Amino acid sequence: MGTTEVDTRERIVAATSALFMQQGYSATGLKAIAKAGRATTGSLYHFFPGGKAELAAATLRHSGRGYEELVMSVIDGAPDVVTGLRACFAAAADLLRATDYVDACPIATVALEVASSDEPLRQVIDEVFRSWLDAAARRLAADGVPEERAQELAIVFVAALEGGFLLSRVARDASAMESVGRAVVAAVEDALAEARRGS
Amino acid sequence: MGTTEVDTRERIVAATSALFMQQGYSATGLKAIAKAGRATTGSLYHFFPGGKAELAAATLRHSGRGYEELVMSVIDGAPDVVTGLRACFAAAADLLRATDYVDACPIATVALEVASSDEPLRQVIDEVFRSWLDAAARRLAADGVPEERAQELAIVFVAALEGGFLLSRVARDASAMESVGRAVVAAVEDALAEARRGS
DNA sequence: CGGTCATTAGAACGATCGTTATAGTGCGAG
DNA sequence: CTCGCACTATAACGATCGTTCTAATGACCG
Numbered sequence: 001m002g003t004t005e006v007d008t009r010e011r012i013v014a015a016t017s018a019l020f021m022q023q024g025y026s027a028t029g030l031k032a033i034a035k036a037g038r039a040t041t042g043s044l045y046h047f048f049p050g051g052k053a054e055l056a057a058a059t060l061r062h063s064g065r066g067y068e069e070l071v072m073s074v075i076d077g078a079p080d081v082v083t084g085l086r087a088c089f090a091a092a093a094d095l096l097r098a099t100d101y102v103d104a105c106p107i108a109t110v111a112l113e114v115a116s117s118d119e120p121l122r123q124v125i126d127e128v129f130r131s132w133l134d135a136a137a138r139r140l141a142a143d144g145v146p147e148e149r150a151q152e153l154a155i156v157f158v159a160a161l162e163g164g165f166l167l168s169r170v171a172r173d174a175s176a177m178e179s180v181g182r183a184v185v186a187a188v189e190d191a192l193a194e195a196r197r198g199s
Numbered sequence: 200m201g202t203t204e205v206d207t208r209e210r211i212v213a214a215t216s217a218l219f220m221q222q223g224y225s226a227t228g229l230k231a232i233a234k235a236g237r238a239t240t241g242s243l244y245h246f247f248p249g250g251k252a253e254l255a256a257a258t259l260r261h262s263g264r265g266y267e268e269l270v271m272s273v274i275d276g277a278p279d280v281v282t283g284l285r286a287c288f289a290a291a292a293d294l295l296r297a298t299d300y301v302d303a304c305p306i307a308t309v310a311l312e313v314a315s316s317d318e319p320l321r322q323v324i325d326e327v328f329r330s331w332l333d334a335a336a337r338r339l340a341a342d343g344v345p346e347e348r349a350q351e352l353a354i355v356f357v358a359a360l361e362g363g364f365l366l367s368r369v370a371r372d373a374s375a376m377e378s379v380g381r382a383v384v385a386a387v388e389d390a391l392a393e394a395r396r397g398s
Numbered sequence: 399c400g401g402t403c404a405t406t407a408g409a410a411c412g413a414t415c416g417t418t419a420t421a422g423t424g425c426g427a428g
Numbered sequence: 429c430t431c432g433c434a435c436t437a438t439a440a441c442g443a444t445c446g447t448t449c450t451a452a453t454g455a456c457c458g
Contacts, residue, residue, distance in 0.1 A: 159362025
């Protein structure tokens with residue numbers, strides 16, 4: 001049995017994620033996915049009998065988990081949340097520059113395409129974002145940000161990241177990502193200072 | 200000559216904008232646009248000889264100008280920038296709720312689709328965003344925010360709007376838009392307070 | 399060796415894509 | 429009235445879409 005079928009499956013998902021990144025959902029054909037993932041149409045439908053919809057759902061879940069782990073590991077690798085967040089935005093800006101502004105968030109691209117026209121996929125993305133927000137809020141709370149404020153700052157964090165990706169990719173200039181990063185860091189610092197001062 | 204041809208042209212652009220909003224660029228077929236705009240394929244190619252690409256460019260420019268005027272009119276209708284910004288985010292949240300989270304920004308959706316795969320359209324969107332950022336920065340500077348800070352806050356403003364649209368549409372809950380709104384307002388208030396205090 | 403089954407290869411389906419071509423409409427100018 | 433031109437209608441093109449189907453491959457088990 002080995003690991004062959006698992007590798008093919010993961011290769012297909014990885015190829016799908018890469019294509020979603022730079023073309024979105026609708027513009028990415030199954031033939032292109034098969035070619036990029038070194039698979040055939042038959043193989044593709046063997047692993048994803050539900051066709052494009054099932055493949056997209058699997059890809060979004062996979063990418064969502066991957067990005068969450070990446071972000072959380074960067075933050076946890078820092079002495080505190082504030083410097084962790086700073087590192088996050090710096091890493092995102094570096095990644096954009098290093099990949100010619102291609103490597104960003106495939107989930108956001110697909111999200112805007114399907115949010116109002118493909119309910120099953122919208123729900124998948126909703127779960128992914130919810131998981132991100134929960135993880136970020138927990139991490140902020142662990143560093144002393146009050147519960148309610150932590151949830152709001154988590155939303156601001158994710159929205160800033162996605163907004164930064166959008167503006168940076170369109171402008172082919174990562175300075176937008178750095179700008180929103182500074183704003184998020186300042187907001188978190190404020191919340192922490194207020195928490196230490198107040199009740 | 201009358202206004203017939205102008206009306207048809209504008210009807211096509213409006214229909215395109217609406218379809219881009221909920222489906223994006225690739226998923227929106229020319230046939231669907233023609234039907235929604237009460238036009239035919241021939242009529243469509245008469246007004247936009249460049250085909251889908253030219254129609255998309257015209258639509259993005261048109262929508263971009265429209266949103267810029269809308270946002271600036273809301274801000275200018277308020278006594279100061281801070282309450283103007285508050286009104287902006289409140290209006291965006293209300294619009295999302297009123298339209299079942301469909302009516303958002305067609306430009307962001309198309310932007311993520313084409314930023315790395317369609318250079319001409321990317322440049323059009325780049326111009327649109329640049330115009331937004333310039334207008335917002337000028338408005339912030341007019342209310343006393345130092346030049347450099349105004350440009351950065353303009354980026355934060357637009358990124359927050361787009362990030363708020365994304366999260367709110369996916370979650371079908373406009374509270375994310377309200378959260379990012381509060382963060383932007385706080386950041387601007389801070390900048391104004393600092394400007395009044397410092398040099 | 400023979401048989402089973404997961405996996406692959408690739409052809410073929412109808413539908414729809416963006417685009418083009420052609421014929422036809424109707425209105426304003428001379 | 430008639431010519432010209434802006435505009436419309438519709439059919440058709442080749443290409444590609446997502447999907448289905450049938451064969452064939454190949455490794456493991458009795």
